[in-house]
Amino acid sequence: MTVLRVILSAMPAYLRASMQGMFQYRGELILWAIWGVVYPTVAMVAWQAAARDPIEGNTIKGYGAQEFATYFLLTMVIGHLCTAWDMFEIGYLIQSGKMSTKLLRPILPIWESISDNLAYKVLTLVILLPLWLLIALWARPRFDVSGMQALLGVMAIGLGAALNYIFNYALAMLAFWITRTDGLGQLWFGMSLFFGGRLAPVTIMPSPMQPLISMMPFKWIIWFPSAALMGQLSEREILIGLGCQLAWLAAGLLLFRILWRAGVKRFTAVGI
Numbered sequence: 001m002t003v004l005r006v007i008l009s010a011m012p013a014y015l016r017a018s019m020q021g022m023f024q025y026r027g028e029l030i031l032w033a034i035w036g037v038v039y040p041t042v043a044m045v046a047w048q049a050a051a052r053d054p055i056e057g058n059t060i061k062g063y064g065a066q067e068f069a070t071y072f073l074l075t076m077v078i079g080h081l082c083t084a085w086d087m088f089e090i091g092y093l094i095q096s097g098k099m100s101t102k103l104l105r106p107i108l109p110i111w112e113s114i115s116d117n118l119a120y121k122v123l124t125l126v127i128l129l130p131l132w133l134l135i136a137l138w139a140r141p142r143f144d145v146s147g148m149q150a151l152l153g154v155m156a157i158g159l160g161a162a163l164n165y166i167f168n169y170a171l172a173m174l175a176f177w178i179t180r181t182d183g184l185g186q187l188w189f190g191m192s193l194f195f196g197g198r199l200a201p202v203t204i205m206p207s208p209m210q211p212l213i214s215m216m217p218f219k220w221i222i223w224f225p226s227a228a229l230m231g232q233l234s235e236r237e238i239l240i241g242l243g244c245q246l247a248w249l250a251a252g253l254l255l256f257r258i259l260w261r262a263g264v265k266r267f268t269a270v271g272i
Contacts, residue, residue: 006106014112018119026123033124036080037131043199044072044139061204067230070141071201074226077132079198081121082161082221086113087185090172095179099267108260110169117165145231152238153228159245160221163252164192167217170256176263191216197223203232217248 022029048065051058058064063071093099093109102109145153171188175181193199195209196218205213213219220241228238 007111010107011111011115014115015119018112018115019123022116022119022123029120029124030127033080033127034131036083036124037076037128037135040072040076040079040198041135043075044068047072047200063201063204066140066142069139070143070230071226073132073136073139073141074229075198075222076135078157078160078222078225080124080128081157082164083121084117084161084165084168085185086165086169086172087181087188089113090169091175091179091181094175094263094267103264103267110256113169114165143230145229146235148235149228149231149233149238152235152242153225156225156228156238156242156245159242159249160225163217163245163249164221166249166252166256170252170259173256173259173263176259176266192218192221195219196221197226201227203227217252220245220248 047060047063047068051060051063051065051068059067090099090113093102099109102112168185168188171184172181174184178184195213195216196202202210202213202219202223224233224241224245227233228241233241
């Protein structure tokens with residue numbers, strides 16, 4: 001309980017500092033926020049054009065132009081809410097020795113990172129909400145979802161965000177052993193594009209790839225919440241999916257615990 005009280009008392013201060021720090025880089029924030037809109041919009045238009053092919057037909061495995069509009073609008077929103085970038089940041093903190101001061105604090109550095117993550121998502125909503133609304137008015141998405149499916153879908157977004165964050169942070173711990181984690185971050189993002197539903201809905205990927213996709217956590221971050229909020233999954237299927245998200249989240253927490261303890265033991269605080 002003492003640790004919990006320390007965390008609860010520290011988080012408001014962390015959040016204020018994170019908000020102030022993020023606001024100093026508002027130009028960069030705007031660029032990152034716009035990129036989060038551009039890619040899904042391009043993918044939406046491309047898949048809509050493919051679905052209107054008069055030779056192949058007007059749907060691709062059940063996805064027509066309107067379904068693609070709905071799906072990629074959801075990936076746009078959910079991708080923002082689930083974003084994480086610690087694989088690019090932790091390496092610098094460890095290699096520069098700046099992690100040393102963070103280790104002297106009474107709570108783990110991950111809580112400061114969580115506050116930065118939340119601050120970024122909140123501040124960029126000022127830019128993104130109007131853009132999302134304009135794209136929705138243009139694309140005219142359709143949501144065929146019940147109240148319970150919507151509620152479970154929102155829960156799926158929260159778990160997807162936690163899942164992506166903890167795996168990003170856990171794998172960032174490899175910076176205790178390797179000199180750069182940027183390539184690892186790019187690999188994670190690339191696999192998320194291909195296997196997680198950002199490039200295309202998971203269900204329209206080739207059948208031989210489906211077992212491989214099911215063995216990885218990526219589809220539970222973006223595709224699963226999107227499919228749930230589109231009404232493509234029954235309540236039972238969503239509940240099973242939430243269980244899978246929790247299982248992957250537990251695996252991520254265990255991985256973080258193992259790598260953090262081992263990494264801190266070998267940390268020498270040697271700068272670059």
